[in-house]
Structure formats: C-alpha cells, structure tokens
Amino acid sequence: MMVALFIFGMIASASVFLLRQSVEAEARSAVRLEEMGDLRRFSAILAQDMTLMLPRPSRDAVGSDRVALMSGDGLLLGFTRQVPQIDPQPGASSLQRVEWALVDGRLTRATAPKADGAATSAPVPILEGIESVQMRFRDRLGVWQPDWRPQRTDELPIAIELTLAQAGNPGAPLVMQFLVAGGGG
Structure with missing residues (x-):
C-alpha cells in the first residue's frame, strides 16, 4: 500500500x-x-507613412520654412504626407504633417491636421521598450547617409533604414528598411 x-x-x-x-x-x-x-503594427504604420510621404516643404506655426524631411534634435522624422480622403469635408486638408520621435523608450507619432502652420497633436506611443534608434538615409545616388542633408528643400531620400535596440533583448538589433514613394527626385 x-x-x-x-x-x-x-x-x-x-x-x-x-x-x-x-x-x-x-x-x-x-x-x-x-x-x-x-x-x-509599427512597421505597417511607418510603411504607410513612407508610401504617402510627399516631397513638399512646409511651414511651422511661426511661418518659418521647413524642408520636406526633417530629422535630428530629438525628432526622428518630420514630413508631410498625403491623407486619403474617403468623404472629404469642406475646408479639410488633403495634407498632414507627421512627426516620429523617441521619447522615454517609446517610439511616438504625432500629427498635425494641415501641413503648414498647425501644431501637432499629443504624441501617441506606437512602440515601447526601445533603448535607441539609429537612422540612415539612402540618397538618389544610392549612398547611405547617417544624416539627411538635402540639396533642395523638396528632396526626399530613396529609402530610410531604422536600427532599433530593444530593451530586454540583448540579441542583435532589429534593422528595418522602408522605401520612400516620393524619394529620389
């Protein structure tokens, strides 16, 4: 037993x-x-932004000119994109200002309802747990540049590469490349 x-x-x-x-x-x-x-989700949102990015300079809230693609000083990417309009309202803009940033370990996305002069909305966290982001920009000659310094205000890169170091992931960083629809011109 x-x-x-x-x-x-x-x-x-x-x-x-x-x-x-x-x-x-x-x-x-x-x-x-x-x-x-x-x-x-992050990849899909950013890929859509890259597809709808326009080679269009804009103006900030004070009226100062901005190049078509801004990067640096805490801003990962700032650009104008086309907004698909299913049912356009009178006076609604078909252009939108988008700004991506890394804030406290979060990749955030903020938008402005118009490309010129409008303030951006509160940043929305899209991806969390990011320690650092490295960026490279492929110019029209096919050369990868660590910074985007366009020759013209309406110039966009052909592609953008993001290297994400994730918190808690000691392995190799995640490298993502995106084609820019209006780039190379």
Whole structure:
C-alpha cells in the first residue's frame, strides 16, 4: 500500500510540474506574440507613412520654412504626407504633417491636421521598450547617409533604414528598411 501511495505521489508531482511548465511556456509565448504584433503594427504604420510621404516643404506655426524631411534634435522624422480622403469635408486638408520621435523608450507619432502652420497633436506611443534608434538615409545616388542633408528643400531620400535596440533583448538589433514613394527626385 505504501508503495502504491509513493508511486501515486510521484505521478501527481510530475503532473503538477508538467502543468506548471506548460502554463509558463504559454505565458512566455503570449508575451512574445504581443511583442511581435506591436512590431508589425509599427512597421505597417511607418510603411504607410513612407508610401504617402510627399516631397513638399512646409511651414511651422511661426511661418518659418521647413524642408520636406526633417530629422535630428530629438525628432526622428518630420514630413508631410498625403491623407486619403474617403468623404472629404469642406475646408479639410488633403495634407498632414507627421512627426516620429523617441521619447522615454517609446517610439511616438504625432500629427498635425494641415501641413503648414498647425501644431501637432499629443504624441501617441506606437512602440515601447526601445533603448535607441539609429537612422540612415539612402540618397538618389544610392549612398547611405547617417544624416539627411538635402540639396533642395523638396528632396526626399530613396529609402530610410531604422536600427532599433530593444530593451530586454540583448540579441542583435532589429534593422528595418522602408522605401520612400516620393524619394529620389
């Protein structure tokens, strides 16, 4: 009888151990899937912005001129994009100012309802857990540049590369490249 109880206890302990391992693996998988979903959403939003980016200079709220693509001084990217209008309202602009920034470990996106003179909305966090972002810009000659310094105010790069270092991920950083629809001109 004691042997049977001992064997039953061993089987019960092994079952509890296996169940706990299964639950922990499922929890880790759920976290990883959520992270992958966040990266895919970020990539989709930025790819859409790159597709709709226009080689159009703009003006800030004070009226000063801005180049078509701005980068630096805390701003990752600032540009004008076309806004698809399904049901345009009278006086609504078909252009929008978009600004991407890295703030406190979050990639944020802010928009302004017009390309010229309008203040941007409060930044919306799109991707969290980012330690650093390195950027490169491919010019019309096919050369990757660490900074975007256009020759003309309406010039855009052909492509933009982002290298993201993620917090808690000591592996290789994530490198993403995006084509710019209006670039190269």
